[in-house]
Amino acid sequence: MKLLKLVPDHTNIHFLKWRVPFYIVSLLLMAASWTLVLTKGLNLGVDFVGGQMIRVTFEHSAAAPVAALRTEVTKLGYGEPIIQRYGKPNEISIRMKLPEGADHDSALSDKMARTITADLKQNHADARIDGVDSVSGKVSKELGWDAFRALGLAALAVAAYIWLRFEWQFGIGALLSLVHDVTLTLGMFALTQLEFDLNIVAALLTLIGYSLNDTIVVYDRIRENLKKYRKMPIPELLDLSVNETLARTIVTSLSMLITLVALLIFGPDVIFGFTAAITLGIFVGTYSSIYMAAPILIWLKVTPKSFIPTESAIDRQERLARERG
Amino acid sequence: MLEFPRWKVTWLWALTLLASLAALPSIMSAAGYSWPAGWPEPKVNLGLDLAGGSHILLEADPTQVRQQRIEAMEESVRNKLRTANPAVRVSDISIRDGALTFLVDDVTKVDTVREAVLPLTSGAGLTGRRDWDINVIDGNRFLLKPTQEGVDQAVTQAMDTAVEVVRKRIDALGTKEPTIIRSGANRIVVQVPGLQDPQALKNLLGQTAKLEFKLVDQSADPSAVAQGIAPPGSEIVPFAQTTPGMTAKSAPKIAVKRLGGIRGDQLTNAQQTNNPQTNQATVTITFNTEGGAKFAKLTTANVGKPFAIILDGKVLSAPSINEPILGGSAVISGSFTAESANQLAISLRSGALPVDLKVVEERTVGPDLGADSIRKGMIAMGVGTLALAVFILVTYGRFGVYACFALVFNVLMILGIMGIIGTTLTLPGIAGFVLTIGAAVDANVLINERIREERHRGRRVMQAVEMGYKEASRAIFDANITNIIAATLMFAFGSGPVKGFAVVLMIGIATSVFTAVTMTRMWVAQWLRRTRPADINL
Numbered sequence: 001m002k003l004l005k006l007v008p009d010h011t012n013i014h015f016l017k018w019r020v021p022f023y024i025v026s027l028l029l030m031a032a033s034w035t036l037v038l039t040k041g042l043n044l045g046v047d048f049v050g051g052q053m054i055r056v057t058f059e060h061s062a063a064a065p066v067a068a069l070r071t072e073v074t075k076l077g078y079g080e081p082i083i084q085r086y087g088k089p090n091e092i093s094i095r096m097k098l099p100e101g102a103d104h105d106s107a108l109s110d111k112m113a114r115t116i117t118a119d120l121k122q123n124h125a126d127a128r129i130d131g132v133d134s135v136s137g138k139v140s141k142e143l144g145w146d147a148f149r150a151l152g153l154a155a156l157a158v159a160a161y162i163w164l165r166f167e168w169q170f171g172i173g174a175l176l177s178l179v180h181d182v183t184l185t186l187g188m189f190a191l192t193q194l195e196f197d198l199n200i201v202a203a204l205l206t207l208i209g210y211s212l213n214d215t216i217v218v219y220d221r222i223r224e225n226l227k228k229y230r231k232m233p234i235p236e237l238l239d240l241s242v243n244e245t246l247a248r249t250i251v252t253s254l255s256m257l258i259t260l261v262a263l264l265i266f267g268p269d270v271i272f273g274f275t276a277a278i279t280l281g282i283f284v285g286t287y288s289s290i291y292m293a294a295p296i297l298i299w300l301k302v303t304p305k306s307f308i309p310t311e312s313a314i315d316r317q318e319r320l321a322r323e324r325g
Numbered sequence: 326m327l328e329f330p331r332w333k334v335t336w337l338w339a340l341t342l343l344a345s346l347a348a349l350p351s352i353m354s355a356a357g358y359s360w361p362a363g364w365p366e367p368k369v370n371l372g373l374d375l376a377g378g379s380h381i382l383l384e385a386d387p388t389q390v391r392q393q394r395i396e397a398m399e400e401s402v403r404n405k406l407r408t409a410n411p412a413v414r415v416s417d418i419s420i421r422d423g424a425l426t427f428l429v430d431d432v433t434k435v436d437t438v439r440e441a442v443l444p445l446t447s448g449a450g451l452t453g454r455r456d457w458d459i460n461v462i463d464g465n466r467f468l469l470k471p472t473q474e475g476v477d478q479a480v481t482q483a484m485d486t487a488v489e490v491v492r493k494r495i496d497a498l499g500t501k502e503p504t505i506i507r508s509g510a511n512r513i514v515v516q517v518p519g520l521q522d523p524q525a526l527k528n529l530l531g532q533t534a535k536l537e538f539k540l541v542d543q544s545a546d547p548s549a550v551a552q553g554i555a556p557p558g559s560e561i562v563p564f565a566q567t568t569p570g571m572t573a574k575s576a577p578k579i580a581v582k583r584l585g586g587i588r589g590d591q592l593t594n595a596q597q598t599n600n601p602q603t604n605q606a607t608v609t610i611t612f613n614t615e616g617g618a619k620f621a622k623l624t625t626a627n628v629g630k631p632f633a634i635i636l637d638g639k640v641l642s643a644p645s646i647n648e649p650i651l652g653g654s655a656v657i658s659g660s661f662t663a664e665s666a667n668q669l670a671i672s673l674r675s676g677a678l679p680v681d682l683k684v685v686e687e688r689t690v691g692p693d694l695g696a697d698s699i700r701k702g703m704i705a706m707g708v709g710t711l712a713l714a715v716f717i718l719v720t721y722g723r724f725g726v727y728a729c730f731a732l733v734f735n736v737l738m739i740l741g742i743m744g745i746i747g748t749t750l751t752l753p754g755i756a757g758f759v760l761t762i763g764a765a766v767d768a769n770v771l772i773n774e775r776i777r778e779e780r781h782r783g784r785r786v787m788q789a790v791e792m793g794y795k796e797a798s799r800a801i802f803d804a805n806i807t808n809i810i811a812a813t814l815m816f817a818f819g820s821g822p823v824k825g826f827a828v829v830l831m832i833g834i835a836t837s838v839f840t841a842v843t844m845t846r847m848w849v850a851q852w853l854r855r856t857r858p859a860d861i862n863l
Contacts, residue, residue: 001722001862003719003720003721003722003862003863004719004720005720006720009781055694057693057694104683106527106531106683106684106685106687107531109684109687110524110527110684114524128691128693129691130690130691130693130694131688131689131690131691131694132687132688132689133687133688133689134684134686134687134688135685135686135687136684136685136686138384138685139382139685139686143820146818147818149818150814150815150817150818150819153814154810154811154814154815157810157814158807158810158811161803161806161807161810162803162807165803198819198820198822198823199752199753199822199823201819201823202753202815202819202823202826202827205811205812205814205815206757206760206811206812206815206826206830208807208811209807209808209809209810209811209812209830210760210764210808210811212804212807213764213767213804213807213808216800216803216804216807217771217800217804220799220800220803224796244778245774247774247777248770248771248774251720251770251774252766252767252770252771254716255713255716255717255763255766255767255770256760256763256764256767257763258709258712258713258716258763259709259710259712259713259759259760259762259763260709260759260760260763261709262705262706262708262709262712262759263705263709263756263759263760265705265708266701266704266705266708267701267702267704267705267755267756267759268697268698268701268702268705268752268755269698269701270694270698270752271698271752271753271755271756274753274756275756278756278760
């Protein structure tokens with residue numbers, strides 16, 4: 001049987017020749033992502049801004065009557081709802097701010113939930129209430145801070161590990177490509193206005209672990225080649241390493257993407273955003289392991305000397321003996 | 326590297342099969358079969374977001390605990406000094422700026438008072454500090470302030486009691502398998518599976534059930550009371566809101582004497598009853614011996630005067646004491662429905678909460694959404710695994726077959742281990758499961774590509790395979806460590822469903838290294854030794 005080879009043997013693409021333009025593109029994309037996050041903002045869920053979210057499925061309708069719902073809910077006097085699809089067209093979430101004073105008296109937010117769900121059931125016989133989340137302002141602030149801290153710590157811890165296992169230049173390269181991957185993913189959330197909740201933070205954390213997998217494979221090969229080809233110029237050596245590991249990079253990313261796409265298409269609707277974040281992150285992570293993580297080593301002046309094994313006492317004696325003899 | 330003695334093979338297979346077998350109960354239960362009784366049943370539990378249920382986060386306010394401590398101290402100091410011998414006269418006892426303060430009339434008695442008050446305090450925490458600071462200013466003004474250590478200790482005690490009270494109340498509702506745990510310094514997480522409307526539960530938990538009987542201050546000027554101004558020694562308490570639309574502000578108020586009342590916490594029973602004349606729902610409480618004696622004393626001494634029955638700072642009713650109540654039981658009337666009277670009875674039976682608990686986070690999931698998610702998760706997993714298997718087979722041939730076997734065992738082992746250690750599968754956990762499957766073959770890809778490479782460099786089959794496993798394991802190890810780091814932080818900071826996801830990831834990382842590296846190496850080695858091929862199709 002002839003086996004499939006996505007990357008032909010002895011592939012030699014001059015990736016690093018284009019490092020400056022690609023770096024500029026990456027930086028521009030990152031800047032664009034930040035601009036989007038700052039101007040358009042993330043569509044933060046109740047986990048992070050507090051409030052109430054009611055999930056409803058209209059079991060016998062093709063699509064949820066969003067416009068009608070908006071007027072119906074607004075009429076109840078709790079303010080304007082944010083109504084959003086989260087899966088199929090008949091699955092929506094209704095988000096409300098908590099009523100005034102609910103921070104002191106949780107009965108008020110209970111009452112709002114009951115009023116809205118009762119009204120929904122009355123107006124729409126096929127409305128199935130799938131869940132109600134109420135998060136107070138205080139808890140949401142803590143959740144936001146915890147999420148931020150977890151992301152920062154994870155990125156730093158992972159980068160520190162790479163530094164420990166390789167060299168400081170590699171640690172910085174890993175950190176940079178992580179920042180790149182997470183930033184672009186955030187940019188996508190700002191652009192698509194998919195809801196950003198606690199699950200998405202879990203997805204970003206997963207990304208911090210998995211998007212580095214390719215980077216580690218490339219770095220491992222760079223280290224190996226640095227020891228092997230002491231005289232080779234660094235750009236050439238990086239190109240060689242990237243090419244040698246290209247098949248790995250592509251096949252591993254593809255195998256992840258295959259399962260993720262299956263999850264996107266067939267999986268539970270509620271975690272669509274979650275899966276989308278990881279999918280995009282894996283995709284971007286593959287690119288960044290080639291164009292962010294590797295070229296930075298040139299600028300940080302990695303040399304074969306970075307990995308010269310320190311001579312042990314026994315080695316030294318043997319060498320001296322050889323030289324004498 | 327490729328040596329697998331018989332004992333090692335036996336052990337590896339035993340471990341794999343045992344962990345995989347443990348997945349059986351979970352799979353059978355998902356397929357709708359029941360597990361034979363009497364057999365050990367390591368089953369994966371479904372999280373609230375999959376099984377449906379409610380998650381409620383309750384919070385207590387530490388400043389309330391602090392306030393209660395100061396009030397209790399006031400009573401203690403009064404009692405102590407009243408019974409002191411020789412008698413000490415103090416005046417201007419009041420609570421100001423979070424401290425209890427009073428004046429000792431005779432300046433020479435300051436030390437006597439200090440000695441009398443000191444035993445009312447005690448050590449707190451491990452720092453050696455006491456739970457109260459006692460200061461004397463201006464020569465004769467005492468200032469008693471609870472220390473942070475003292476308050477922390479009191480909060481801890483209050484929360485421990487609160488957890489017990491919450492548990493009793495939930496049990497009284499007949500809820501199955503509730504989870505009630507302390508969270509942080511002043512929070513309690515309550516999780517109840519399957520409950521569709523958590524309203525009854527929340528009503529029950531939101532009721533502090535602090536019952537007090539206090540004498541009505543009849544000397545108070547009604548217009549001052551209406552404005553909320555209390556005569557000295559009294560306090561203003563609003564009536565419970567009886568008519569709809571009435572707010573706490575517009576409710577009628579009454580002045581009661583701050584001291585000299587009794588607490589309704591020394592009970593042996595509380596039952597929902599009915600007033601035979603009006604058919605109104607009431608609650609009948611039965612005091613224990615000590616409580617009954619106090620109640621008898623209070624009612625005997627105040628025949629003809631009205632007293633207020635106060636629940637959680639609101640007056641339920643203020644009847645006159647017609648005759649001394651000596652039987653040790655009392656009927657509380659208010660504007661109860663049968664339901665709210667029953668709730669109060671449960672709350673009183675389980676004891677008052679030492680602090681008010683407030684719902685700060687609540688998540689309720691209906692059962693349909695979870696069932697739908699599990700079904701879709703299974704489909705996604707099936708399709709994903711199948712597509713992945715095809716991809717790996719056409720890319721790596723025989724070596725792909727081994728990778729696929731590893732994949733199947735990996736899935737079974739994750740399920741099995743989850744069942745054995747009793748973890749909970751959550752909605753993001755399903756995604757974690759599918760993701761782990763995608764990531765598990767990464768190791769095989771790295772190994773197989775390396776073998777390919779070594780063959781191209783002209784190594785013989787055995788050597789190439791050996792080098793492949795050896796050289797690839799470095800990157801596999803590093804990559805998995807970074808994943809573990811991320812998963813650990815997720816577990817540390819995440820909430821319930823996210824924690825579930827992190828656990829699946831961690832188990833998956835461990836099993837995937839085992840199946841994808843160790844097991845495939847064994848299979849490949851056995852095949853190589855059996856056939857000794859001169860070339861391999863890779």
